[in-house]
Amino acid sequence: MSSRSTFGTVKRIGAILIAIAIVLAAGIVVGQAPAIFGVDQDPEASIEFEDQQGDGTNVTIDEVTLSDGGFVVITDGSTDPIVVSEYLGSGTHENVTVELEEDDEPELFGQLTATVHQDTTGDETYAYDETDGEEDRPYLADGFPVSDTATVTTTDDDALTDSFVVESLEIPAEATTNETIDIVAEVRNPTEFDTQQSVDFRVDGTVLEQQALELAGGETREVIFSINTTGSPPGEQTFGVYTDGDGAIETITLEFHTDPGIDVVDASDENVTTNVAIPTEGFVAVEDNESVLGTSDELDPGEHANVTIELEESVDEDEELNATLYEGDPEEPDDAEAIEHDNETVEVTFTIADVTMGSDDESDGDEADDPEADEENDENS
Template sequence: MEPDSNGYRSSYRRLATLVVVLSLALVPLSGLGAAQQASAAGNQSYVAVQGEECTPITAFSDNESAIEYYDYRLPENFSDNPYVNATGTSFSSEGTTDLQAPNTSNVFLYTDTANDSAYLVFVHGAVDNESADGGVATFNVTGLPEDGNWTVRDDDYDANTSTDNWTVTNTTSTVDWDWDEEATDGGVYSGIDNDTNVTIEPAFNEDAEMYGSADGVVESWQVLSNDSDNVTRTDLELNETLQISAGTCDDVDADDTDTDTDDTDTDTDDTDDTDTDTDEPATVNFEDQESDGTTVTVDNVTVPEDGYVAIHNDSLLDGDAVGSVIGVSEYLEAGTYDNLTVELFDVPGAEFDESELTENGTLIAMPHEETTGDESYDFVSSNGTDDGPYTDGGEAVTDDADITVGNDTDENETDETAAVTFDDQETDGTSVTVQNVTVPEDGHVAIHNDTLLDGDAVGSVIGVSEYLEAGDYEDIEVELFDVPGAEFDESELTESATLIAMPHEETTDDESYDFVSSNGTDDGPYTDGGEAVTDDADVTVVNDTDENETETPADDTPTDTPEDDTPTDTPADDTPTDTPADDTPTDTPADDTSTDTPADDTPTDTPADDTPVDDGTPTDTPADDTPTDTPADDTPADDTPTDTPADDTPTDTPADDTPTDDGTPTDTPADDTPTDTPADDTPADDTPTDTPADDTPEDDDEATPTDDGGTASPAGTAGE
């Protein structure tokens, strides 16, 4: 069988449509196959049975495949669709136009004489017929050949305009069709042979799943037969089940006689009777509940005859009556039962990939009758033929319940619930701190990353605490990326992120965190009100590099900049030292001695100061320094204004003459000239006033009246 390939299938929950899926076991027409022939499928006799009406049908035939015969057309961009015969824009069958009728649904058989194979064909509507208004239909088809498949699906193509729903499982298919005016829908199923016994449960117009999506109304449902190349059309009831089977109507009559006999015996001997619509119908009450995943409890069930109560999952709503059975009770004698426990995933004839429910969901309780007398539930192993469900008014007796799956952690929802506090924090990436956690029973506190929010409960675990006995804990440090059963590509957080703290219970009593290694089965989270107890925190990753960034070299930079040293050596600093007040005491022998030391010359004899020394001009180039030390400069400078015997004695010593001849830095005209007037003391000494022209008159004028110590005149003389 092919799998369901339609991505647009909607949820189909009409329990009323289950009757055809389930009635296969209730009213089987096993006699229809009694007259099996050894002839090929193309020569096989078939009948269509609805209610008490039986219609022989003969297949239409041609020397071409079913795909070519149906001739389903789609535009060129769907040319790779496996059901298309040729490109076209009709989205319809163009090979069955002679059989189509407006506002009518047809069912018939087709035989490919080239390989002598037979097919079951459905065609709704009429292409390019102005009287065709479109329509909707839902068919539940059961008993399909296991080695067959849907050779054509009209319409089933990959686009959002494809609204048909195809649900295909094993021998059962549920199809929702929706076709527009002057168009068709339908399908072709292969594998029809002399064992065929197909049941079709129709739902048209307002009873169809897609009612309202098309404007038209289906007015007629017909079964077609090829009689001597003439089409025989038999009208069917729109709301009654139809069976297509190999055999003849005589076989049906014989089977009806046998059935009547069986019914009589049943009424007399209280033996098996598939028609359980008796004075005391079956009932079931199945309430919403919590489960550990291995069992559920049916609150009340009544079986008029011996039987069982089966538990189906919600695939039953998609038409899978057999595959949906996931649990069944023990054999029940006729009677009423309360609080009946049904074990899950232990059904005779069924195989399961799981042993318990792991997710919440809707389950359906359904009473089944014991029809074979072996006190064993054979519904699954017989593929729905035996031990079918009880019905009431033609519909299966059912009740559904929402099942909440929990494990031992649900027991922690007691007076003392688990709690956790996880505050925003900084981390070096290797661990985090949970501020507070309460575990009512022994357990752990796990750290999940934000993939938990996407539903990845197991893969999101990136850290777990040590084993915690029941109690309250504060400031629990949890190491990251060291989780039993987990593998990581990293060893620490490298980026800031949101993490989630979650208390987990120790459910296996091994004091080891097994949640990851058991894929979420063991050591699950504590819950409160059905939800896991959690708290999240924004975790900022900080490493040594981040901390060092606070001690930038910017602190040292300003203290060592040349700017600090520069102002200390500016001419402005040196200038004040040459004020007349300073000069006066420096002429004493004591002052000359100290001011002529190299230490004094260094700060005051800046290039700006030295420049004017030779000429009496404050800004002469360093070349002027050379003549200031010549004997010619020393002699007049020292002798003329200041060479009193007292002054000569200390200043003419060889020690004094060697560096600067009598205190050059303090007694030079360069020092005296700018300090006598405030204008000269300004830092602009060098630029506007230090031209030779300025120095010459100013030195001559100032030498006489000022108290410079008489140095102006000799300097002027030397300059001249």
Template structure:
């Protein structure tokens, strides 16, 4: 039987085909491994420090997949092991990577020297919101190393402690907006609750406490909150007066039910038993911001789906292309 020896060109094609196939297999095999390895390299460093009791500074933290830093009091540790009730402060969402000198504003300020614990947490549901409390610990779980949560502890020495009154406070400043939301400069809710935006019908002589509601924040943990953006139920089309008011969460379900209960639940904070606490401001319409918002909304309709779907599919497309090239070259020379 006659056997044809492969030409140099055929040999080259076969080599290229083998390399392409190996490349595609390598991408499939190594991508998950790299992700798993990255998840095990979280670190956190918290040094002893002085504070007025309202903030804690994290020296450094590495979050391979992004997430949050939660600060806990000593009830996190045995015998109490309060993973949720011990939380006294949380960072905003942090991108993947290393972060240094992070100042964490405490939701529950501390007034005496004590040990606190900083914990690195994942963003397990990818919504960039810390959901440990609301999910009862099932979401945004801690990074782990050797089977233990990634944490560090330090002693906080209190100097010039800030005094926090039990009374609620709220500040709404004059501002311009596209008409879809307003920003509350600050609010203090000692027992947790909500900040609600009302229209001018809240004021005398109408005094409409329910029908005047224009927007409601999400649930706010006990403490001081700043720069809270409240989405409005309906877009405002002209300059107007809006009022911000803090409300309690009287039934502790973290859902605003003042209107649904016709005023029976989630009542307003009333310092010293006085009338409801409010802050009013003039809100003007920024036409440039509105036009920009409308333009972004129209243009994002067609692009959003494409952008959202293209990212996750990129790896699969590269692998498929490599496989097809390998098969094509192999068939060509056989």
């Protein structure tokens, strides 16, 4: 073979390799285009659902924005939807009417929740329920479904003819997360007949308590719900009292009843035991300077004693460790956020040796301060 033909073959192979490299590079750039140009691939949505009056057959969504299209699902606090909107394309939609079928009984009254769902099947047909939640899941923001709540009262006098009326609702403006408060509603029977109906107490649309109330014709009576706030997350919440066709809501601000904190009460190279006060759903994580060594089970808001964290690997008893409070899912610690108080992370630094020594000193001190133990020692001597 001549040197000229060999050189030509080499040039052709080189050209082919360069072409392959260009194609691969182009593919990489295209695949990374959203990240390179700052485009967020996660679907996003928002919704505004204001209080309104209606005849029970439809509601109006003031504004809904969907990045990838989808549906608005209306519920009344239960898991089953009352009605689902028609498919909505991507973009912003104003004054969207969501209505029942013609043969359905009017039931769009009281406190309702409107949640924005995706169209993951791409067929513009709502499939969340029939697929047991595998398809057409809600849009999420900060890990929670994108939704809004509104109270719908009736414009139809006939609709209230047989329903008790909530004349007024009194709740405290503020409370802490470890007390019992009274929710007082004044309920009237507008009919001329003795009637028994149920009165519901709801928090953010979810029924928490129900009372059966019997009223004579034209009678008005106070209904009192005594609610223990222990375990409730701090922040603003919507409390409501509802009858069959009427309701009233008020907002309350719950303050966490103590400072968030964490105390290591026992430790070994296998597990760590803590007492914690956590203001939101979250967990305790034990960490070294490089990684998470173990997490607790998920904790509800409140105070918890003897929370155990199993360590995934043994650690030296003199190694400095951190026990930290996190908001989020212990199964996904990388996505959790450290809880802060007064602009500082709620955490404590410790070593197994120091915790063990402290426990031993406390035990010795208890024995020394025990009068019965001293008396028994005197008798034995």
